[in-house]
Amino acid sequence: MEPSRARRLRPEQDAAAPQRVLDAIRRDIIFGTLLPGVRVTEAALATKYGVSRVPVREALRALEAEGFVESKPYAGSTVAEIPLDDAEDLFAVRGVIESTIARRAARRAAAQFAADAPSTQWWSARRALADILDDGDRAVAADALADLPELNIRFHLGVAELSGSASLAALLRQISGKIEWLYAADVDNRGKQSWGEHRLIMAAIDAGSEAEAERLMAGHVGSSHRGYMERFAAPRDADGGTAHRG
Amino acid sequence: MEPSRARRLRPEQDAAAPQRVLDAIRRDIIFGTLLPGVRVTEAALATKYGVSRVPVREALRALEAEGFVESKPYAGSTVAEIPLDDAEDLFAVRGVIESTIARRAARRAAAQFAADAPSTQWWSARRALADILDDGDRAVAADALADLPELNIRFHLGVAELSGSASLAALLRQISGKIEWLYAADVDNRGKQSWGEHRLIMAAIDAGSEAEAERLMAGHVGSSHRGYMERFAAPRDADGGTAHRG
DNA sequence: GTACGAGCGATTGTATTCAATCCTTTCGCC
DNA sequence: GGCGAAAGGATTGAATACAATCGCTCGTAC
Numbered sequence: 001m002e003p004s005r006a007r008r009l010r011p012e013q014d015a016a017a018p019q020r021v022l023d024a025i026r027r028d029i030i031f032g033t034l035l036p037g038v039r040v041t042e043a044a045l046a047t048k049y050g051v052s053r054v055p056v057r058e059a060l061r062a063l064e065a066e067g068f069v070e071s072k073p074y075a076g077s078t079v080a081e082i083p084l085d086d087a088e089d090l091f092a093v094r095g096v097i098e099s100t101i102a103r104r105a106a107r108r109a110a111a112q113f114a115a116d117a118p119s120t121q122w123w124s125a126r127r128a129l130a131d132i133l134d135d136g137d138r139a140v141a142a143d144a145l146a147d148l149p150e151l152n153i154r155f156h157l158g159v160a161e162l163s164g165s166a167s168l169a170a171l172l173r174q175i176s177g178k179i180e181w182l183y184a185a186d187v188d189n190r191g192k193q194s195w196g197e198h199r200l201i202m203a204a205i206d207a208g209s210e211a212e213a214e215r216l217m218a219g220h221v222g223s224s225h226r227g228y229m230e231r232f233a234a235p236r237d238a239d240g241g242t243a244h245r246g
Numbered sequence: 247m248e249p250s251r252a253r254r255l256r257p258e259q260d261a262a263a264p265q266r267v268l269d270a271i272r273r274d275i276i277f278g279t280l281l282p283g284v285r286v287t288e289a290a291l292a293t294k295y296g297v298s299r300v301p302v303r304e305a306l307r308a309l310e311a312e313g314f315v316e317s318k319p320y321a322g323s324t325v326a327e328i329p330l331d332d333a334e335d336l337f338a339v340r341g342v343i344e345s346t347i348a349r350r351a352a353r354r355a356a357a358q359f360a361a362d363a364p365s366t367q368w369w370s371a372r373r374a375l376a377d378i379l380d381d382g383d384r385a386v387a388a389d390a391l392a393d394l395p396e397l398n399i400r401f402h403l404g405v406a407e408l409s410g411s412a413s414l415a416a417l418l419r420q421i422s423g424k425i426e427w428l429y430a431a432d433v434d435n436r437g438k439q440s441w442g443e444h445r446l447i448m449a450a451i452d453a454g455s456e457a458e459a460e461r462l463m464a465g466h467v468g469s470s471h472r473g474y475m476e477r478f479a480a481p482r483d484a485d486g487g488t489a490h491r492g
Numbered sequence: 493g494t495a496c497g498a499g500c501g502a503t504t505g506t507a508t509t510c511a512a513t514c515c516t517t518t519c520g521c522c
Numbered sequence: 523g524g525c526g527a528a529a530g531g532a533t534t535g536a537a538t539a540c541a542a543t544c545g546c547t548c549g550t551a552c
Contacts, residue, residue: 017505017506041532041533041534042533042534043533051506051507052507052508053508054505054506054507054508055506057534061304061307062307062311065308065311065416065420066416067412067413067416073262073514073535074512074513074533074534074535075513075533075534076514076533083412083413085411086411086412086413086414089346089350089411089413089414090413092342092346093342093414096338096342097339100335100338165332165335166313167332167335167424168332170311170313170420171339171421174417174420263535264535287502287503288503289502289503298537299504299538300536300538301535317504318544319504319543319544320503320544321503321544321545322503322544
């Protein structure tokens with residue numbers, strides 16, 4: 001299972017190269033290494049990550065679907081603008097998706113405990129969530145706030161996994177990148193408090209309380225929403241218009 | 247330009263081959279030509295559509311992101327099951343996305359009419375919607391219900407275009423395939439009535455009535471939801487379980 | 493007769509190669 | 523001196539070639 005480094009004498013066949021490149025580029029965009037408007041060429045990325053252009057192409061297509069880059073035929077790709085205008089909509093939709101996910105997860109947890117033998121898949125997802133919660137607590141204790149955006153999105157995706165709804169999980173995955181983007185911009189403000197709410201949500205899911213899990217998740221997302229808007233949207237609220245990208 | 251039947255002296259650079267292949271495969275899945283569980287190989291698809299494996303790979307990746315196929319490394323892709331279990335969630339999320347889109351579209355329409363010169367982009371989107379509405383009316387009049395699923399999704403995507411929210415449009419595009427899938431399964435039942443509601447929504451948007459547009463769109467999606475569930479989910483409701491795919 | 497393992501065919505993942513298109517620069521003309 | 527058009531370089535899109543992996547079948551041992 002593990003890619004031993006001794007085995008890599010010639011292969012270069014990772015079978016995960018596109019995913020690795022995708023994560024790396026997205027990370028660079030989210031944390032500001034790649035600034036909006038910058039043009040990215042396939043050849044440069046291929047050289048940077050030590051692969052050929054084919055995996056890079058797949059990664060760029062995925063990033064385009066996620067809204068991180070914009071491409072035109074034969075004209076290349078550029079990094080998209082930070083979606084400030086869309087933040088309001090994004091939070092609204094995210095609230096519904098995540099609330100539904102939380103309800104589903106609680107229902108499924110109850111079903112798993114009722115059954116004689118919980119499914120292996122469910123258990124491994126639950127264990128992964130426990131680890132994520134511990135890692136996040138350690139990061140908070142050590143003031144390592146830079147680690148929180150990734151842990152945050154992994155927690156939410158983990159809950160989606162636990163919910164068992166493939167459609168909802170795919171949808172959340174679709175917008176997870178932008179959520180992380182917005183989260184990273186506000187992590188120094190609300191990061192610690194926000195992380196603390198995760199254990200309450202987890203407890204409600206474990207208890208099988210559908211309504212409680214849904215309510216807590218809605219509140220969790222709503223708080224992030226308000227915090228973000230107060231910090232970033234307030235100055236632009238007066239003119240009532242959108243500030244950039246027409 | 248045209249793919250001559252002579253030998254491929256020149257490789258025919260379409261620059262749109264992946265999109266064409268993507269639409270074709272998705273269409274085959276939606277309309278039942280490709281049945282769930284069937285294994286699809288890249289080579290076969292490449293031969294069928296007269297392209298190489300590279301564009302086929304891109305199309306398969308996109309289909310995977312949309313949830314139409316499932317892939318494992320080195321193990322190939324299979325057509326996913328019809329998402330009956332997820333239909334409930336899908337309709338719920340879709341309701342929020344489309345309601346928000348309708349509200350946004352009405353707001354933007356009012357802004358366009360208030361300005362001296364509406365933007366070219368807005369006008370072309372509005373014109374396209376008018377054509378779609380006419381085409382749909384003709385299809386209904388001619389009892390050509392098979393045309394409605396595609397026209398339906400084009401109408402809703404067109405409204406998203408009109409809303410000006412790139413995030414919401416991308417999100418709707420993400421689930422549009424499955425919406426069309428569900429719609430096609432129920433078009434003989436609710437197709438005509440459902441189509442008639444589109445002009446009411448369009449009128450509310452043109453009038454700039456945000457609340458009205460949102461209300462109508464929520465009702466429109468909600469009706470589809472109820473109709474679909476009454477037809478497909480009711481028989482399975484008694485046993486309280488999910489029937490397939492765990 | 494059944495279970496286990498090695499060999500083989502089939503299929504995917506990536507690299508390399510070549511054609512088509514776009515963008516920039518420069519040359520010619522007004 | 524300014525403007526327009528064509529040529530060249532740069533970059534993307536697709537096809538072909540090759541390496542790595544998986545699933546299946548056949549053979550063998552128990």
